[in-house]
Amino acid sequence: xxxxxxxxxxxxxxxxxxxxxxxxxxxxxxxxxxxxxxxxxxxxxxxxxxxxxxxxxxxxxxxxxxxxxxxxxxxxxxxxxxxxxxxxxxxxxxxxxxxxxxxxxxxxxxxxxxxxxxxxxxxxxxxxxxxxxxxxxxxxxxxxxxxxxxxxxxxxxxxxxxxxxxxxxxxxxxxxxxxxxxxxxxxxxxxxxxxxxxxxxxxxxxxxxxxxxxxxxxxxxxxxxxxxxxxxxxxxxxxxxxxxxxxx
Amino acid sequence: xxxxxxxxxxxxxxxxxxxxxxxxxxxxxxxxxxxxxxxxxxxxxxxxxxxxxxxxxxxxxxxxxxxxxxxxxxxxxxxxxxxxxxxxxxxxxxxxxxxxxxxxxxxxxxxxxxxxxxxxxxxxxxxxxxxxxxxxxxxxxxxxxxxxxxxxxxxxxxxxxxxxxxxxxxxxxxxxxxxxxxxxxxxxxxxxxxxxxxxxxxxxxxxxxxxxxxxxxxxxxxxxxxxxxxxxxxxxxxxxxxxxxxxxxxxxxxxxxxxxxxxxxxxxxxxxxxxxxxxxxxxxxxxxxxxxxxxxxxxxxxxxxxxxxxxxxxxxxxxxxxxxxxx
Numbered sequence: 001x002x003x004x005x006x007x008x009x010x011x012x013x014x015x016x017x018x019x020x021x022x023x024x025x026x027x028x029x030x031x032x033x034x035x036x037x038x039x040x041x042x043x044x045x046x047x048x049x050x051x052x053x054x055x056x057x058x059x060x061x062x063x064x065x066x067x068x069x070x071x072x073x074x075x076x077x078x079x080x081x082x083x084x085x086x087x088x089x090x091x092x093x094x095x096x097x098x099x100x101x102x103x104x105x106x107x108x109x110x111x112x113x114x115x116x117x118x119x120x121x122x123x124x125x126x127x128x129x130x131x132x133x134x135x136x137x138x139x140x141x142x143x144x145x146x147x148x149x150x151x152x153x154x155x156x157x158x159x160x161x162x163x164x165x166x167x168x169x170x171x172x173x174x175x176x177x178x179x180x181x182x183x184x185x186x187x188x189x190x191x192x193x194x195x196x197x198x199x200x201x202x203x204x205x206x207x208x209x210x211x212x213x214x215x216x217x218x219x220x221x222x223x224x225x226x227x228x229x230x231x232x233x234x235x236x237x238x239x240x241x242x243x244x245x246x247x248x
Numbered sequence: 249x250x251x252x253x254x255x256x257x258x259x260x261x262x263x264x265x266x267x268x269x270x271x272x273x274x275x276x277x278x279x280x281x282x283x284x285x286x287x288x289x290x291x292x293x294x295x296x297x298x299x300x301x302x303x304x305x306x307x308x309x310x311x312x313x314x315x316x317x318x319x320x321x322x323x324x325x326x327x328x329x330x331x332x333x334x335x336x337x338x339x340x341x342x343x344x345x346x347x348x349x350x351x352x353x354x355x356x357x358x359x360x361x362x363x364x365x366x367x368x369x370x371x372x373x374x375x376x377x378x379x380x381x382x383x384x385x386x387x388x389x390x391x392x393x394x395x396x397x398x399x400x401x402x403x404x405x406x407x408x409x410x411x412x413x414x415x416x417x418x419x420x421x422x423x424x425x426x427x428x429x430x431x432x433x434x435x436x437x438x439x440x441x442x443x444x445x446x447x448x449x450x451x452x453x454x455x456x457x458x459x460x461x462x463x464x465x466x467x468x469x470x471x472x473x474x475x476x477x478x479x480x481x482x483x484x485x486x487x488x489x490x491x492x493x494x495x496x497x498x499x500x501x502x503x504x505x506x507x508x509x510x511x512x513x514x515x516x517x518x519x520x521x522x523x524x525x526x527x528x529x530x531x532x533x534x535x536x537x538x539x540x541x542x543x544x545x546x547x548x549x550x551x552x553x554x555x556x557x558x559x560x561x562x563x564x565x566x567x568x569x570x571x572x573x574x575x
Contacts, residue, residue, distance in 0.1 A: 051450070077452040089447040091440045102440055105433035106453040114434040114461065163452060 002065070004029045004199050005050065005081070005167055010059035012045055019045040020223040023059065027167070027201055032190065034214030034231065035203045036244050041220040043203040044086065047169045051083045052076045063167070082165035086172040086203075088156035090144045096155060097140040100127040103162035127162075133192050134158045150181040157189055161198070168193060170202040174209055182206065186213050207244065211235055219243055256561045257508055264510070268416055277408050282524060284412045284480045286516040287419040289500065291473035293512035294426045295466030296501045301430065302462055303442030304358070308366030309470050309497050311350075311373050314489035316343040316471025317478035318377065321390045332395035332414055336475050343471020344464050351463035355456050370489050377486035389485035392478045415476045419513070422472055426509045429465060438462050499538070503545055505552020514553050 003026040010023040020042035027033055035043050048054045050061050052073045060069045063079055071079075091099050101118050104126055105111055131137045134154045139147055147155065153173055160168055173189060174182040190213050193200050204210045210217055211231045219227035219234065221243045227234055234240050272280055292313045299306055319342030320335040329335055354365055377384045384390060394407060402410035429435045437458040440448050445455045478484050487493060496519075504515020526537035549555055 053446075073446075073449045074452055074454065077450055083450060089444050089450070091443040091447065093439055093443050094436065098436060102433065102436045102453075103451050106437070106448075106451050110433050111437050111453045112434055112457055112461065114429050114432045114465070116433070117428075117431050118433050118436045119431075159447070159451060 002029075003027060003062075005061075005063055005201075007046075007050065007061050008059055010046075010049055010061065011057050012042075012049055012054060013057055018223050020049070023224060025218065025225060027199060029199055030197055031199055031201075032194070032213065032215045033201045034210035034217045035201060035220060036205070036207065036210050036217060037220030038244060042223040043220050044171055045223075046220070047083060047171055047201075047203065050076070051081060051169060077163060077165075080166035081169065082160035082163050082167070083169040084153075084157045084160050084171060084173060086175055088152040090152060090155060090159070092143070092145055095141055095143055096131065096136060096147065096151075097124070097127055099144060099155060099159060100130060100162055103159045107163045130158055130162055134161075135188055150177045150185055153177060153185055154188060161192065161196075164196075165198060167199045167201070170200065172203055172205065174204065174206060182209060183212070207235060256557075256564065257510065260557070261510060264513075265420065272412055273409060280408045280412050281480065282520045283517065284408070284415045285477055286520040287412075287415045287513065288473045288476035288480060289497070289520075290513045290516035291419060291422045291476065292470040292497050293473075293500045293504065293516055294422060294509060295469035295473075296497050297504075297506050297509070297512050298426060298429065298438070298462055298466050298469070300501060300506050301435070301442065302438035302459060304459065304462075305363045305498070306366040306466075307363045307491065307494050307498065308368070308370035309466070310489050310491070310493035311366070311370035312343040312347060312467040312470030313474035313477070313493065313497075314370075314373055314377065314484075314486075315346045315467075316340060316474030317392075317484050317488050318384065318390065318474075319343070319471070320475040320478055321392045321484045324392060324395065325390065330393075330396045331399070332397050332479065335395055335479070336418060336472065339471050339475035339478075340468050343474070344468040346471075347464045347467025351460045351467070355460040355463055367491055367494065370494055371491060374486050374489040374491075377489060384486065385484075387486065389483050392482050392484055394482060395479060411480050415480065418472065418476060422469055423509050423513070425465075426469065429462075430509065434458060434461055499542060501552075502542065503552055505549075505554035507551060507554040508557075511552055511554035518553060 005027040007023055007025045011021045012019045023042070023046060025046070035046070037043050045054070049056050052071050052075065055070045060067055062068065063081060068076060068079065091102070094102070098118070101123055104123050105113070105118055128137060128140065131140055134157070136151060136154055136158065139151055144152065144155065157170060157173060174185050177185060186209055214231050217229065217231045217234050218225050219240055226243050227237070227240045272283065292309055295312070296306060296309050316339035320339040323329040323335055323338045329338065350369055354362060357365055378386055394401065397410060397414060437448060437453050440453070441455050441458050448455050448458070474488060500515045500519045501512060503519055504511035504513070522541055523534065523538060526534035530537060545552060
């Protein structure tokens with residue numbers, strides 16, 4: 001099976017600071033890949049480069065063999081790559097349901113319609129179904145500012161999931177939530193995403209979370225991939241633990 | 249109770265419309281004129297409120313107000329078009345066309361840049377209207393003869409009333425259009441743009457298209473207001489495009505609030521009457537009176553006059569609920 005997403009010689013400097021350099025990554029269809037590494041190792045920059053948030057200085061990104069290097073976010077999303085954010089990016093002035101209804105309308109190419117109502121019955125049903133999958137149906141009529149942090153994280157992913165992506169990139173989906181909630185959130189996300197056969201890449205600081213949920217782990221350090229393999233084998237390796245934690 | 253609350257705006261709109269239909273024949277002519285002007289200007293303010301929902305403040309919306317008025321005025325004077333509906337259509341198309349032209353450039357800007365670039369364009373138009381006096385009449389202005397309604401020129405005693413009902417009819421249509429816009433996917437995308445542009449792009453939506461479309465619609469509404477006001481006043485002057493006119497629209501938008509498309513109408517009516525009485529009772533300090541009104545609104549009613557409707561609505565919903573449940 002060929003790589004669904006791959007990068008080659010991907011390099012980005014912010015001024016004199018090297019964010020990533022000659023990054024070679026291959027993601028296979030249907031994989032659930034965790035990315036770990038210390039702060040500033042280039043994890044989020046990798047997601048930003050793939051999804052067009054920043055343009056690389058050199059190198060390339062391919063999606064199903066097609067060069068998507070430097071495409072703007074909207075074009076990348078339309079190809080089937082979605083992402084979520086470390087700080088949930090939601091519409092604070094809308095309710096949970098409205099956030100999702102808008103995502104569904106845009107997915108259907110109806111985002112520019114100005115005469116038909118957003119809350120059409122079939123759209124509302126689909127939105128409620130997605131909210132149910134993510135365990136958010138009880139919050140549907142609340143404003144997003146009334147959601148607990150875990151709910152905001154889930155809604156952030158749900159908005160991306162509503163596009164029916166083939167690849168989903170998640171940036172620290174459990175940061176800022178309690179230890180108990182972390183696993184509940186990951187259980188929900190993995191269940192929904194695996195059930196929909198979405199190829200998933202997630203950046204995570206918590207090694208326990210990565211070890212429990214990822215099928216494969218990429219260890220980033222200093223803008224490069226320094227280790228790649230199944231989590232149990234990788235985390236048993238003292239050199240990898242040193243690269244991530246700075247100690248054995 | 250939430251259901252009852254949701255139905256309240258419709259009830260208010262229907263009751264308000266009945267009031268606006270039934271009462272004016274019994275009002276003095278000057279009041280009728282103020283009401284007509286208030287409804288006309290409310291259309292421009294609705295455009296401002298639409299843009300505000302997208303987080304966009306414009307200090308140059310009078311540009312479209314003037315474009316609509318002068319386009320209809322030129323059509324009346326130069327082409328001999330006398331039919332009121334045709335003049336409105338021409339004015340609105342001219343306003344929308346101008347907005348399409350400027351919006352292609354302005355839709356990329358935000359915050360103070362958007363506000364001031366709009367102001368700059370409106371002042372360019374003001375200068376053109378002033379300097380090309382052989383076309384526009386300069387400071388003397390342009391006469392806008394009373395148009396015909398379905399081929400009939402209303403007789404003088406009924407002229408004001410005819411203008412009023414014509415303005416009311418188109419105003420209600422404008423409000424309905426604005427309501428459809430804000431409840432549509434595009435209207436919600438515009439609100440989403442205010443909250444989080446990055447997310448809109450990452451959901452596959454076009455921020456530029458949402459802002460551009462709203463700008464054109466707001467421009468068309470501004471032009472509609474301009475034509476209707478021009479018809480009511482019967483005379484067009486370059487001050488229609490002046491920055492103080494734009495400031496007045498923003499003032500009224502804040503006065504009414506952005507909570508509903510009915511708010512600009514409430515704000516506009518209150519503004520016209522407050523200004524009229526302020527001028528009557530203190531002709532040299534009427535601007536100060538308006539300033540105090542704005543200060544009062546900002547300090548005590550930051551949501552505008554429309555925010556007063558919320559406690560009333562809750563009380564009404566409670567009463568309706570208890571009445572439905574019986575003793």
